[in-house]
Amino acid sequence: MKKFVIAIDGPAGAGKSTVSRIVAKRLNFLYVDTGAMYRVLTLKAIKQNIKWEEREKLIEMTKNTKIDLEDNEEYKVILDGKDVSDEIRKEEISKNSGYIASILEIREILWEIQRSFREKYDIVMEGRDIGTKVFPDAQIKIFLDASIEERAKRRYLQLKEMGMEEDIEKIKKEIIERDKKDKNRKIAPLIKSDDYYYIDTTNLTIEQVVEKIIYLYRKIIGEEKN
Numbered sequence: 001m002k003k004f005v006i007a008i009d010g011p012a013g014a015g016k017s018t019v020s021r022i023v024a025k026r027l028n029f030l031y032v033d034t035g036a037m038y039r040v041l042t043l044k045a046i047k048q049n050i051k052w053e054e055r056e057k058l059i060e061m062t063k064n065t066k067i068d069l070e071d072n073e074e075y076k077v078i079l080d081g082k083d084v085s086d087e088i089r090k091e092e093i094s095k096n097s098g099y100i101a102s103i104l105e106i107r108e109i110l111w112e113i114q115r116s117f118r119e120k121y122d123i124v125m126e127g128r129d130i131g132t133k134v135f136p137d138a139q140i141k142i143f144l145d146a147s148i149e150e151r152a153k154r155r156y157l158q159l160k161e162m163g164m165e166e167d168i169e170k171i172k173k174e175i176i177e178r179d180k181k182d183k184n185r186k187i188a189p190l191i192k193s194d195d196y197y198y199i200d201t202t203n204l205t206i207e208q209v210v211e212k213i214i215y216l217y218r219k220i221i222g223e224e225k226n
Helices: 016-027 034-047 055-063 091-101 104-119 130-134 148-161 168-184 206-225
Strands: 005-009 030-033 067-071 075-079 123-127 140-145 197-200
Touching: 005 016, 005 130, 005 206, 016 030, 016 123, 016 206, 030 034, 030 067, 030 075, 030 104, 034 055, 034 067, 034 075, 034 091, 034 104, 034 123, 055 104, 091 104, 091 168, 104 123, 104 130, 123 130, 130 140, 140 206, 148 168, 197 206
Parallel strands: 005 123, 005 140, 030 123, 140 197
Antiparallel strands: 067 075
């Protein structure tokens, strides 16, 4: 019997990471932040001075990269044995991770790594193509969304906590541009199909969103047992 997968997709700033990790903790599932994997590769490419147009070099780099995830007291992303959890959240990484994500061969390598987690664990996995490409057979597919204004505010506060000051209008424009790229890219675009449960988080607390997902899980589990 296949392990249970809760796939959580949605645009940047919708609350996927925070909500997914809490849901995973509550259900004792493994939490997987797929966006962090693309950020890790972006960081490594920058450190190795590989240009974004050097496609073959980027693919080869990916084949020779080890990515580990640790979720104890803190969620840690490990690149080739080194904790890079803070480094991958910098604006330079956010702005350039799309180059890595646009290369099909790289996505395919990461998809296989992501799918391998299901061999051992029940999973809460978040990203932009989890329910469409990584686990189209996920038992629950969630699409988290929020208004542009709310997502910009969340990103602004996140950066401020990290000691970085950014203009909120600039952040809003960047989010709009990111959405456009995510929805229109040829490879694994951000889409919401009919088998997704849609949750608008704009006016909801984190706890309210978490409760909605856990309620849905319990309902499905209950139906399966019955």
